[in-house]
Amino acid sequence: MKSAEAKKEFIEAWGSLGSSWGINRTMSSIHALLMSSSKALSTEEIMEALKISRGNANMNIRALIDWGLVKKRFIPGERKEFFEAGKDIWEIARQIASERKKRELSPVLEVIERLKKEEDQTDPEFTKLLGDMQEFTTTLTSVMDRFQQSDRNWFFKRLIKLLS
C-alpha cells in the first residue's frame, strides 16, 4: 500500500476516533493530517487535502493551537502561515489528557466536591457514592498529574514496573 493511501486511512481512522470521543471530526482529521505530513502545511493545503472550507479549516486549526497540539511555523519568504503538529506520541497523549481533564473533567469534579460538602446526608448511600467518587477521582488525578509532570522515561519505567 502506498504511503499516501495509508495516510488517508490514518486520517479517517483518527477522525473517527476523535468523533466517537466527543471531539469535532474535522479537528482530529486536521491533527492526523499534520501528524502524518513530512512538512508544515498552509491553510490552503489543509483545505485541499480534506476538502473543507476556509472557515472550517481556520476554526479547527485555531482549536488545535489552543489545545497545544499544533504550532505555527514561519517559512522564510512565505507570507502565509504554516502549521505543524508535534510527533512525539507520548507528548501528544500527555497534552490531550491534560486538556481534556481541564475542559471536560474538572468542572464535573468541582460539582461533586461541592455537593459532598453541601448535601444534608439524608441518604447515606448517596453520601457514600459522592465520597467514593471523590476518592476515586483524587487517585486518578494524582496519576494523571504524575503523567503530566513526568518525562516519558520516568513514567514508562514505573509503568513497566507496575506491570511486572
Add this chain to the structure above:
Amino acid sequence: MKSAEAKKEFIEAWGSLGSSWGINRTMSSIHALLMSSSKALSTEEIMEALKISRGNANMNIRALIDWGLVKKRFIPGERKEFFEAGKDIWEIARQIASERKKRELSPVLEVIERLKKEEDQTDPEFTKLLGDMQEFTTTLTSVMDRFQQSDRNWFFKRLIKLLS
C-alpha cells in the same frame, strides 16, 4: 442542601460529563439517576424523574444494560421490570473503560496495526509515527487489561506505590 436537590445536580453533572465524552446525555443521566437512587426504579419512574418519553427511556436503559452498568431487578408481586445500577465506583470505572476500549478504541487500533504492516514505508517519519503509536497503545492496553483483571485492592496498592 436537601439530598433530593443534590441528586438532581449530580444527575445533571453526570449527564454533561457523558455528553462531552461522546455518550448520549440521556444514557448518562439515567445512569446517574439509578446510581443515586436507594431503590430499583421502573421505566415509568425514570420517565417521570427525567421528563423523557417511554421510547427514549427504554432505548437508553437497554444500552446501559448492554454496557453492563445496569441490571434488571425483579420485585415480587410486581409485573413490570425494575432497574438498578451498580454502586461500586471502581467497578463502574472498570466497566466503562472496558466497554469504551472495545467499542471506540479497538477498531482504530486495528486500522493502525494493519497500516503499519501494509504501508510501503516511503515516508520514514510516517512509518515511525505508526510504530510509536502501536508501542504506546500496546503499553496502554496492558495497563488497562491489568486494571480489568485485577481486583480493586491490587490495582490500588500498585498505584499508591507508583505514586510514592
Add this chain to the structure above:
DNA sequence: AAATATTTTCAATAATTATTGAAAGTTCTG
C-alpha cells in the same frame, strides 16, 4: 384465548452540532 399490561420498535420530528462562504478585519508590501 381474549383481555390487559408491559415492552420494543421505528418513522417522523426536534434539537444539536458542524460547515460554508462571503464580508469584515488584519497584516504586509511597494
Add this chain to the structure above:
DNA sequence: CAGAACTTTCAATAATTATTGAAAATATTT
C-alpha cells in the same frame, strides 16, 4: 497609505444525532 494577501468571524444552512409517540410485539392474567 493604497492595494494586495491573508486571516477571522459569523449568520445562514446543512448534516448529524436525539427524542417522541403511537403502533406492533410480547408477556401475563383471567
